[in-house]
Amino acid sequence: MIVAVCGKGGVGKTTIAAIAAKEFSQKEGIKALIVDADPAGGLCMALGITPEKTINDVREEIIREVKAGLRDERDLAVSIDYLLSTAIHEYKNLAILSIGRPEDEGCYCKVNVILKDAIEGLAGNFDLAIIDAEAGIEQVNRKVLSPIDYMLLITDMSVKGLRVAETIFTVGKRMTAMRGAGLVFNRASNPIDSFLTNIQSSIQVLGVIPEDETVKRFDEEGRSFLDIPPCPAQKVISSILKRIGLV
């Protein structure tokens, strides 16, 4: 199952993806792929990881190989598998990939297509994959997220956040293979009942994550969310993951 965590910038997608990664790391018998699809690399930072290589570095290496004479498509496919493996950072049962920032503007459609296929193929080897998407709808529009099964839409307690989530949901229905989606309210402060009773959304609400001092402290101190102790936010995230069948 491939799940994309989407939403407006600054609503806490990355923190939720990082806490989800921590949850997966504690489950025996599963292998999870964690993809930091934000070029800023926020998820890796939240997990305390400095990737030695990104997917974009792999793309550039492959382009160099092609320029140096790599022509055979089969060789290209196995080379991409090899180079992707060198970009994986492993932690327990987690394999973490960072998309990186493209430096080269050139058009290498064939490489891009094969790379996308390779990532999909790689995800297929895992029990689950979670993608921390770039803020907004750009990646949904560009079909970067086309193979996802489920969209976890995050919003803060603002109408603007909710509207962006709904837009992503609408575009996602058209541009991805998703079979389901759920809405998560983040950083809710009391009282939240009135907000929830007033909202009108076509997306199923999965849960409300409260403002959490532990999360805030980890964030401020730049500590890895892989080390976060049990706390109210983590408990809600855990129950959401259970609800959508991820753990």
Place this chain on the structure above:
Amino acid sequence: MNPQDSRQGNVRAIFEARLVENVRDRRVAKLGVFDDVLNQIFAIKEELKRYPDFRVSKSGPELFWEEESTLILEEETAVELGDPRAGSLMTLLWGDPSLIEDGTIALAGPDLSECTQRKIPFGLVILAGAQFPDEYEFFRNLKDAFYAVKLKGFMARMLPSRNTIWCRVSKDAILQGFTLFHLGNAVIDSIKKVPGVSAAQVIMVTSTKEQVEKLKTVAEGAKRIVDAMVKMYSELNFDCESCDYRDVCETVNELKRIRDRLRKKVGDRQEDRR
């Protein structure tokens, strides 16, 4: 160095030179693109035979291992073969079937259960004995056959442009008795399914990075030959003056024969069109 060491060194050098000559005399039966490379590989194999941990086994149904595409993460890995820093080589060569010791799987160095370190060097040389009408198509089929090898508890990643292979073997697989001979057997089985192949043999090295590097130097020569051949087939450009592989074609007669055949084929096609 004392005089005795020096004498022993000379004797060894003479012995090795003779060994190479013997191997060359015995092996080269017909002309093929890799004849020189094969000679060098066989000479290295003869050297490896002198080491106490050199073993040979024959492929057969008793070495069958379940096929499965496996993803192996670091925490479940028992042995990592061919990490780029440890030394890595993978090469796929062919020649006349009479040159190949069919079904032979040779290993120089520790097998998986004997490894004292988690990351070890790995060299994998696959030799196919075959007769075929088209080298390029045959080469592609051979590669596909090798890429198709998937074994339960074994994961391989390859970088053909650098003759590199990087494998992981799971703890479970080793507990269940998986050895490098099972891998060799699966490779031979797969290679022998390629049309035209009548013999296949595998040589594996896990002893030292130096041994792997020695094979790699030889394999790089083979890669230049393959690259020259691929260029000929894919570009159909026979302007030798501007070609980066001119030196290769000048030393490998078989490549000249391929070039002449292709040139004739292209010429015939153009003639037909007219």
